[in-house]
Amino acid sequence: MSYLVRRLVRGILLLAGVSVLCFLFTEMAPGSFFDEMRVNPQISPETIAGLRAQHGLDQPLVVRYGRWVKSALHADLGYSIAYNTPVAPLLWSRAKNTLLLTLTAMVLTWGISLPLGLWAAAKRGGVLDRAITVISSLLIAVPEIVIALALLATAARWRLTPVGGMVSSNFEELSGWEQFRDVVAHLTLPVVILVLCESAVIVRHVRASVLEVLGASYVQTARGLGISRGRLLFRHVLPVAANPAISLFGFSLAGLISGSMLVEVICGWPGLGPLVLDATFSRDLYVVIGGIMFSALFMLGGNMVADIMLMVSDPRIRTGAADAG
Amino acid sequence: MQVRVRCKMSGKITWLIILLVGLHLLLLLAGFVAPYDPAAQNRELPYAPPTRLHLWDSSRFHLRPFVYPWSPVDDGYREDRSQAYPVHAFVRGDSYRFLGLFESNLHLFGVENPGKCLLLGADAFGRDEFSRVLYGGQISVAAGIVATAVTLFVGSVIGVVAGYYGGWIDETLMGTTELFLSLPWLYFLLGVRAFLPLHVSAVRTFFLLTCVIGLIGWARPARLVRGVVLSSRTRNYVSAARGFGGADFYLLRRHIAPETFGVLLTQAAMLVPRYIAAEVALSFFGLGVNEPTASWGNMLSALQQYSVLISYGWLLAPAAALFVTSVIYYLLADALHSRLESR
Numbered sequence: 001m002s003y004l005v006r007r008l009v010r011g012i013l014l015l016a017g018v019s020v021l022c023f024l025f026t027e028m029a030p031g032s033f034f035d036e037m038r039v040n041p042q043i044s045p046e047t048i049a050g051l052r053a054q055h056g057l058d059q060p061l062v063v064r065y066g067r068w069v070k071s072a073l074h075a076d077l078g079y080s081i082a083y084n085t086p087v088a089p090l091l092w093s094r095a096k097n098t099l100l101l102t103l104t105a106m107v108l109t110w111g112i113s114l115p116l117g118l119w120a121a122a123k124r125g126g127v128l129d130r131a132i133t134v135i136s137s138l139l140i141a142v143p144e145i146v147i148a149l150a151l152l153a154t155a156a157r158w159r160l161t162p163v164g165g166m167v168s169s170n171f172e173e174l175s176g177w178e179q180f181r182d183v184v185a186h187l188t189l190p191v192v193i194l195v196l197c198e199s200a201v202i203v204r205h206v207r208a209s210v211l212e213v214l215g216a217s218y219v220q221t222a223r224g225l226g227i228s229r230g231r232l233l234f235r236h237v238l239p240v241a242a243n244p245a246i247s248l249f250g251f252s253l254a255g256l257i258s259g260s261m262l263v264e265v266i267c268g269w270p271g272l273g274p275l276v277l278d279a280t281f282s283r284d285l286y287v288v289i290g291g292i293m294f295s296a297l298f299m300l301g302g303n304m305v306a307d308i309m310l311m312v313s314d315p316r317i318r319t320g321a322a323d324a325g
Numbered sequence: 326m327q328v329r330v331r332c333k334m335s336g337k338i339t340w341l342i343i344l345l346v347g348l349h350l351l352l353l354l355a356g357f358v359a360p361y362d363p364a365a366q367n368r369e370l371p372y373a374p375p376t377r378l379h380l381w382d383s384s385r386f387h388l389r390p391f392v393y394p395w396s397p398v399d400d401g402y403r404e405d406r407s408q409a410y411p412v413h414a415f416v417r418g419d420s421y422r423f424l425g426l427f428e429s430n431l432h433l434f435g436v437e438n439p440g441k442c443l444l445l446g447a448d449a450f451g452r453d454e455f456s457r458v459l460y461g462g463q464i465s466v467a468a469g470i471v472a473t474a475v476t477l478f479v480g481s482v483i484g485v486v487a488g489y490y491g492g493w494i495d496e497t498l499m500g501t502t503e504l505f506l507s508l509p510w511l512y513f514l515l516g517v518r519a520f521l522p523l524h525v526s527a528v529r530t531f532f533l534l535t536c537v538i539g540l541i542g543w544a545r546p547a548r549l550v551r552g553v554v555l556s557s558r559t560r561n562y563v564s565a566a567r568g569f570g571g572a573d574f575y576l577l578r579r580h581i582a583p584e585t586f587g588v589l590l591t592q593a594a595m596l597v598p599r600y601i602a603a604e605v606a607l608s609f610f611g612l613g614v615n616e617p618t619a620s621w622g623n624m625l626s627a628l629q630q631y632s633v634l635i636s637y638g639w640l641l642a643p644a645a646a647l648f649v650t651s652v653i654y655y656l657l658a659d660a661l662h663s664r665l666e667s668r
Binding site: 014017018021022025137138140141142143144145146149150152153156157163164253254255257258259261262265266276277279280281283285288289291292295296298299300303 | 504512516606634
């Protein structure tokens with residue numbers, strides 16, 4: 001239990017670190033939201049100064065940070081100047097879509113790459129193993145933006161899936177079942193892109209960790225005792241090989257969230273990505289900071305899940321034997 | 326046996342490096358290789374498809390390829406067969422600065438005016454896509470290399486300090502690496518970019534961009550370097566050198582830093598394509614190098630309109646160039662990595 005508490009404290013410290021970093025960077029920002037207004041001769045400098053004061057932009061960094069922390073503790077995360085609302089509800093309405101996309105992609109990625117990696121390792125050197133090695137190398141080498149654009153072009157050219165947005169324009173008129181199918185159809189392309197990009201790395205790691213365990217002497221002994229191949233793999237190898245795979249699960253989230261931002265912008269999926277991008281252009285800094293905080297929060301949530309799974313799967317962590325640092 | 330594997334590895338690495346040098350030379354000599362100025366517009370040829378190279382005309386075979394000009398029709402372009410323009414090597418055309426040193430107007434190939442040889446078609450302003458891919462590659466690849474240099478410099482300094490001095494310095498620095506490693510880098514990159522001025526000159530954007538990309542990625546090389554330093558710090562020859570009175574800086578420079586070279590080289594080959602892709606992503610979003618300067622990213626951003634993406638597939642050329650570059654770098658990183666492991 002103390003293990004989980006320690007991880008939680010660490011996560012909170014990490015979030016605090018991220019927010020401090022963000023505010024340090026805002027200090028470097030030369031422009032602000034009201035710069036565009038300054039060009040407009042109808043708005044007097046006094047009005048702009050008043051607006052700046054109203055949003056607290058004229059305060060020193062420490063004061064702004066203090067206010068922001070207070071607002072974050074009230075679950076507001078600051079105030080968006082462009083949308084004229086607190087940031088958190090605004091982000092949350094978009095974050096739901098991002099979560100839908102990333103969670104679907106994550107489940108599919110693991111559902112595909114775990115069996116594939118296991119299979120490739122079990123039949124090492126076979127046709128499938130070599131095919132997986134080559135294809136995953138290619139997918140790792142090629143940047144996500146290239147994969148995304150190529151798939152988007154293919155899908156759009158031959159009308160394989162609807163392109164752009166999350167729902168069709170006549171979404172409101174559809175029945176419940178048709179609405180579901182409509183969202184799934186729009187979800188297909190971004191999910192396929194994300195799964196292709198993410199699963200390559202995971203298949204490789206699963207394969208490597210299974211191979212490592214397969215070489216261990218206790219597995220050789222078990223094999224010598226005549227235990228069937230299936231039982232050997234699933235009873236003796238998989239639980240041990242799961243440990244590095246679960247640690248990887250936490251790490252792979254960072255890639256997935258970054259990747260989903262790119263895919264959201266390219267495919268027009270109304271998630272956090274396009275919102276943060278727009279906020280970047282309009283210098284709506286609290287929305288940008290909020291977006292970063294949300295993405296860090298997702299990651300930490302995922303890491304917590306990974307920690308809990310590790311605790312369940314690895315007795316060494318439960319008893320604290322493996323915990324040296 | 327071991328030696329044979331090593332030799333085979335080195336041969337592969339040599340070939341990959343030759344390939345890579347060739348690729349970079351192509352980009353470096355963009356002015357010479359590209360037939361047109363990257364900013365030269367042909368307003369009468371928007372979205373012209375790639376020019377076809379012909380060897381046969383209606384009557385006979387020509388050894389020298391020739392092209393027909395595009396003439397606009399209702400739904401696109403048709404080849405105007407009345408006039409053929411043979412493709413010549415070493416022709417005079419738009420002037421450019423050769424390697425940034427002296428003025429020249431000699432091009433590797435081209436056709437006589439008013440013929441146009443658009444090998445990869447044209448964009449919305451009728452600018453030659455092939456020339457723009459070469460010039461844009463200069464920006465994108467240079468951004469990747471400079472950002473990698475920044476990352477490796479910062480990463481190795483921090484890694485060496487953390488590994489060599491240990492104690493609370495090590496713990497603080499490694500805690501910070503965890504902070505940087507656990508952030509979704511694209512959000513973070515975008516965030517940092519949001520705090521920098523949006524509209525500045527292309528040169529300043531370029532340096533801001535490379536610094537931002539480079540400074541975000543220092544954590545992984547720092548960890549790797551730290552690991553190498555930790556293991557080499559306790560080696561006998563280092564202890565011996567210390568016993569002879571070697572100062573910290575001398576030990577680091579003479580005995581420890583060379584050990585990190587292999588790791589840094591592998592990291593470089595891995596990071597360059599990733600940072601090129603980062604520049605492409607930022608410019609694609611419109612946060613990077615701005616028009617009219619070409620970069621692979623801002624060329625691709627035209628494809629954000631789905632109608633353009635569907636109808637004018639040749640505008641994906643920068644993505645193809647990025648693909649080729651990334652694959653070569655990846656193979657090199659892979660080969661370097663196996664060589665490092667087999668030691």
